[in-house]
Amino acid sequence: MSKILIISDSHGWRSELANVIDRHRNEVDYIIHCGDSELEADARELEGVKIVSGNCDWGHDFPEELTVKITDDILLYVTHGHNYNVKMTYVPISYRAEEVGARIVCFGHSHIATTFIENEVIYINPGSIRLPRNRKEQTYCMCTIKSHSVDVTFYSIEGNEVEDLSREYTI
Template sequence: MVKILIVSDSHGWKTELANVIDRHRDLVDHMIHCGDSELETDAKQLEGVNVVRGNCDWGNDFPEEVMLQITDNILLYTTHGHHYNVKMTYVPLSYRAEEVGARIVCFGHSHVATTFKENEVIYINPGSIRLPRNRKEQTYCLCTIETNSIDVTFYSIEGNIVEDLSNTYII
């Protein structure tokens, strides 16, 4: 079993981001920030976190994308999403997922918490812990990968499960 913490669009919040990360740090194998942290690369809040650059992250300190080989058959791809027009469509992002061979795609930018499966690829946008859109909860999520399933559980910034966003996929 592999557990991954996924957060995005914290937009300068340090204490709140640290609280979320510290809550799960010892319980997960990987931590991902999908961009717009608006923090420096050496910020203590991001220690041990794979971070991509969002459109509000200035400079070139963070990479545009991160790929993690989670298991032999699961590559996780992370990008912020602004270069793929994710506020309008997921098609360009799906092309990139296919191009790199991703089974899981994590992205942010829209601040809309969602997960869905299309063409055997699981897409995860954890929403925003600062400025959510389309719902009131400030969210992040945990992705748990098991032999035959991938569970995506969304949480409010306070650490409560958001059931109606969460989903389990058979792989």
């Protein structure tokens, strides 16, 4: 089993980001930030975090995308999403997922918390812990990968589960 904390679009918040990460640091295998942290690469808050660059991250401190091999048959792909027009369509990011062989895609940019599966690829946008859109909760999520399932559980910034967003997928 692998457990991944996924955060995005914290837009300069330091203590709030640190609180979320510290709450879960000892129970996860990976911490992913999908961009727009607006922090410097050596920020204490980002220690041990795999992070990509968002459209509000200036400079070249973070990569545009990254892949993480979770198991022999599960590759996680992370990008912010602005280069794939995710506010309008998921088609370009789905093509990139296919190119890299991803089974799970993590992205941000739209600030809209969502998860869905298409063509056997699980897509996860954790929403924003600072500026959510389409709902009031400031959100992040946890992805738990088991032998035959993937659980995506969303939480409010206070650490309360947001049940109507959470999903379980059979793989």
